[in-house]
Amino acid sequence: MKAPIFKFKNLDSTGLDRVPVNCLIVVEDSEDKPSQFLLKDKTGIDNTTRIRDIIDDVSKIELVGKDTIKKEVNSNTAANPGDLLFVDTSSNTVEITLPSNPKNFDRVEFIDSTSSFETNALIVKRGDNTHKIMGLEEDMTVNTKNISFGLIYKDGDWRLI
Numbered sequence: 001m002k003a004p005i006f007k008f009k010n011l012d013s014t015g016l017d018r019v020p021v022n023c024l025i026v027v028e029d030s031e032d033k034p035s036q037f038l039l040k041d042k043t044g045i046d047n048t049t050r051i052r053d054i055i056d057d058v059s060k061i062e063l064v065g066k067d068t069i070k071k072e073v074n075s076n077t078a079a080n081p082g083d084l085l086f087v088d089t090s091s092n093t094v095e096i097t098l099p100s101n102p103k104n105f106d107r108v109e110f111i112d113s114t115s116s117f118e119t120n121a122l123i124v125k126r127g128d129n130t131h132k133i134m135g136l137e138e139d140m141t142v143n144t145k146n147i148s149f150g151l152i153y154k155d156g157d158w159r160l161i
Contacts, residue, residue, distance in 0.1 A: 072113065078127070081106035086113035089120035100127035102153040107161065109150035110142070118145035132157045 071077075074088040076095040081102060087094055087110055098108060110122065122142040126133060133140045135157060142149075150161040 079108045081108065084109045084111070086111050087122050088114045088116070089122055090114040090116040091120070093120045093123060095123040095125055097125040098127040098131070098133075098151065098158060099153075102127070102131070102158075104154050105152060107150055107152040109148070111148045112144075112146050115146050117142050117147060124151070126158075130156065134159060 070084040070086060072086045072088065073094060073096065074091065076097075078097045079085060079099060081099055085096060085108065087096070089112070096108075096110070099106060110124070112122070124133065124140040124142065126137075126139060129137070131153075133151070151158040152161045153159075
């Protein structure tokens, strides 16, 4: 199950809002550049926490992505950890290369933005031939219309989320 996403303009103005643990928090700074944080499971007995507590104790968050959280893609490209890729394969097959030096728990997410993976596939390429995707030493072909999915890296293997 994917972590729920909560978006805020800035954390200071939302100090009393409560969010569940293991959610993705997206914060836009004064220049509207978003950053992503994953709220860790260290936050309290009721499985929620106040945003103010996150500001006061940064050990409760983990940086997921910097600056860019979403990209529109219609040609071959390399993904970065934390990317949310809206992939358009309406004109051609698109190859996305996963990060070559991922860290455990890096993630990349994909969305069929034009409902066209069935016509022109998305090819997810391993960034380094020593890494696997779902336990296999091969690239992944995605040809299911309207699919959205993510991959998370752990110990040499990219796994579906």
